[in-house]
Amino acid sequence: MALDTAKAAVIYDLTATFDTAVAAAQPLYPRVCTVIESDGADEKYGWVDGMPGVREWIGDRQFKELRAATYEIENKHWESSLLLSKTNLADDRVSMYPPLMQELAAEATHHPDELWFQILENGNSSQCFDGQFFFDTDHEWGDSGTQSNDITCDVTNPAAVTVAEMKSAIRKAVRSLLAFKRPNGKLYHRTSQKPLDDLVVLVPLALRDQAYDAIEAELTGGGNSNVIIDRPEIITSAALSSDVKFYLFRTRQPLNPFVFQAREPLSRMTKGMDDSETKDVKFMTEARYNVGYLAWWNAIACTFTTSE
Incomplete structure (x- = not known):
């Protein structure tokens, strides 16, 4: 059965408020992360030795074989679900629900920041691609010498x-x-x-x-x-x-x-507004991504x- 006009307007207002808040959000992670589009359950990053430098071309070309390390980041599935009373939605005279949708949008868009702060503060005890802790006093690979960040x-x-x-x-x-x-x-x-x-x-x-x-x-x-x-x-x-x-x-x-590994973008959906057997409408969000160490x-x- 199709939604009636009033119910359709409620759904539109909820989703429009949420979408506007998502578009206006300014999380921190894009400032410090390289965004990698992921197409699987995880991503394996092949890290190579330093690129060969430029040399005077005398004789044949000298091809350098690159040494690689394997570093893997698994994508994770995230969700947020809210149960709203249809009666309260119908009787809302104080505009409580638009701010609620804005807060739900903030939770969803800033969640990668929460993950990033966790790995940042664990950087002294979590490994990156070279087998050392991300923040460590003895990073060394190839001819780099011992280095501390x-x-x-x-x-x-x-x-x-x-x-x-x-x-x-x-x-x-x-x-x-x-x-x-x-x-x-x-x-x-x-x-x-x-x-x-x-x-x-x-x-x-x-x-x-x-x-x-x-x-x-x-x-x-x-x-x-x-x-x-x-x-x-x-x-x-x-x-x-x-x-x-x-x-x-x-x-x-x-x-x-750092890296933000994007598998599935943030999406939202509603369910139950036109179901006469339930008094509630469900508002749901989901996304797949993860955050990890990079450079x-x-x-x-x-x-x-x-x-x-």
Whole structure:
């Protein structure tokens, strides 16, 4: 039996509000993840040794065999389901349901962020493609030498980091990142004519003020001009569990630090509005995806410590 006009209008309003909220959402994960379109239950990433460099062509070509590692990310199926009373929908005079749909949309669109924060904070104990933890002090592959993207910065009091200490730590993190080498011994980050414009600094609430004062203030505490060589974008999150650690990422690279593996996009559906045997209507969402580690050389974890 087809829906009557009133019921059809209710369904339209619910779905339109949800769709509008989804389109307006601005989750964080696209900023730090490379989006890979997946076409199966999982994806296997074949990581290769460094690409061969350019050489003077003398004699025959010299073909380099690439060494690969296997890294696998399994897609997962996610859902969110809401049961709504038809009577309440029919009698809604205070417009309670549009905000409910907006919140449901926010939950669905920002869920990948929740997954990302989990793997971010587990980066010191979870492996990436080279068999090392994603944040580790001894990444080594081929002719890269031993490299660390898990650094520390000594300060007077980690619980009360100063603006100057924050600025020094960010600069140290940038220097560390720019020095990373590929398995063939060449630099990952090529020399640029201009300051880097794709850096992101992720800080906990406890370091928010220090980060903004260190990067965005026009003057230093002494009244001198605040010179910023590379001005990172600052993102603050209460989702970070440590007050003495921040992260630096380089983004907009061929490979970002993390991967969002998209299998099936977010969809929504309703059921039961025209079923006279039930008093409720079901509103459901589903999607298939996962988040994982990708390019460790585009990420730095920096922890404030004290030598005292």
